[in-house]
Amino acid sequence: MKYWLMKSEPDVFSIDDLKKNKTSPWEGVRNYQARNFMRDDMKKGDIVLFYHSNAKEIGVAGLATVSKESHPDHFAWDKKSKYYDPKSPKENPRWFMVEVKFKEKFPRMVTLGEIKEEKSLKDMRLIQKGNRLSIMPVTKSEYEKIVKMSEK
DNA sequence: GCCAACGTTGGC
């Protein structure tokens, strides 16, 4: 089993939205590296740190699990979708997505500031300079540390 | 709203 961090802008889709919907497709990823993680490496049951970016409060808001493995992002086929991409035809889809399922909302957010201050998390990809990846792998120990931080 | 750091596109 693997661990992941997935970024979402809470104004668009927050941990509360996921809680309400129970499951959600992770549509709209239009970056090859992030796509490759979803398409090739994410397996059902993997755990996801749900991260709120571009918000008043930035950080890990809770947990989700992968409930459906990679399949074509059909929003790319929908001309009315903001994720429409004519370069991803049905016959040869370019973009893929997984489905995630709500697991829990942390009693309190583990903020980006706290993550930056925590020495044992200094190697997290999240806080490497210039990293804009919206989906990235997280180690087991990083995952466990963040869960622990959410508890106090 | 600003802007640094990327990633993508397209002309050559």
Added chain:
DNA sequence: GCCAACGTTGGC
């Protein structure tokens, strides 16, 4: 294949 121009991400 190079690289300038452009678009996006995301913290502040």
